[in-house]
Amino acid sequence: MTTIVTDNCKDCRFTDCVTVCPVACFHYDDEMLYIDPDVCIDCSACIPECPVQAIYEGDDIPEDKEIWVAINAEKAPNLPVCEEQMEPLPGAEERKTALGF
């Protein structure tokens, strides 16, 4: 099982997920969040929190999002931990609407 953040987070970075993460496994760069698979306990608390449904777990990962498993694993450990909710990125609301949410 792996839980991952995918491209819907890009340019949104709402970080609602971070408030319910029991183990602080989210990391961030200027664009989006990533989950450190070595820290995540696959509790799935974050999944319903994401306003743009960017987070998937294990069996639910669509085929076209599978590349994000490797991206999360590579990026997360080298980026700062996101421990608290941050302001969404500028334009996040517009992007959310464009994504159909």
Add this chain to the structure above:
Amino acid sequence: MPTLGTEQNPLLVAIVGSGPSGFYAAEALLKSGLTVKVDMLERLPTPFGLVRSGVAPDHQKLKQAIKLYEKIAHSPDFNLIANVTVGVDISVAQLCASHHAVIFACGAESDRKLGIPGEDLKGSYTATEFVGWYNGHPDYRDCVFDLSHAVAVIIGQGNVAADVGRILAKTVDALKHTDIAQHALDALAESKIKEIHIIGRRGPTQAKFTPKELREFGELPDCHSIVLPEDMILNPESEKELAEKNNIASKKIYDLFCAFSKCDIDHAKSRKCFFNFLMSPKELIGHERLEKIILEKNILSGASFQQSASATGETVELETGLLFRSIGYRGVPLTGVPFADNQGLIPNDKGRVLDSNANIVLQMYAAGWIKRGPSGIIGTNRACSVETVECLLHDLTRLDDGNKKAGADAVLSILNDKKHRYINYDEWQKIDAKEIERGKIKGKPREKYTSIRDMLSVID
């Protein structure tokens, strides 16, 4: 007096309960930037609440949340005072005198009742008892469950019901390398249960399982999960619920049930687990002990997302000797702390405790299940406790009454006067190490001590 929360006048907070909500409250306080001392009181000699004694033994990865709690506990400003029952060994008034604030994070330890005839028959139990028993909780180690019947019934369709069903559905081989209590493993090895019924009062789109928990029922090595195809036909309101884009969890649940309903029965598997919908228990019948349950069929009414179940009058009978109810939890009232009996929790506004006139009770705060009721999963408590601590920090000026507080020293002095044996974090670590060592021989992550006496014998 220097400002509260500075080195000259540290903010002293007592937290009652050492489960997730207690630890997330401690974390938020310790990260606040103020000078804070946290004293966490725990009834048992062992910390971590439901992560230790609620999370199922076959969900070891979830239990790794403890790693974060261990980090918090190693803070020099954190104290564990375990094996201390607030309200018995020390009063709430004493804690309010020794600390600037008290956060109640003591969970919901009692069950909601079905309120039907026969509920107290032998053979009818609470999920709490069963979960506590297989997890080696000292309060439930002496429970005896008769697993010699072919049929077991679970009332409720939330994650606890799923845990109970899954433990009954799994073979001992699938459990023996977990940290399940040895007494439970021995009893489950003799289980004759072949059929498990998990019963919900509403339909498949209203079931409260998380998709992850339900998915496991499709992957059990020796149990086939069954849903009747006719139960998958939805009323228009439920269809509307499923179509709602934000209701993705219900959609996943529904799809999983659909898959179960279409699956051919695998006769190679020795057990069956039925998910039954739109039924409520009406009566439990038996002479000396439970023999059968009468279920009443329900119909849904109301607008989408507000549908409630009402009885149709049509009944069905199911022979069973073992029933677990898992229809919700209630907090237990604590002397000196307001309690809302109808909701089974401490009345509060964002964590600030309220009295019966809805006035704020200064110094008292609530977090976790005792604050919001028994909902959500481990991580939900983080946001919940952060909200409570934000309120507490906002109240800082009102929490300083100008008198010097003695904090942990006062608590320990009260306990010492009573010759009460409390346990600190170092001592817990000794128990922890010994449990892990005991488990190693059996290929288990740990073999828990299930009696307080045995726990104390490790350190005395």
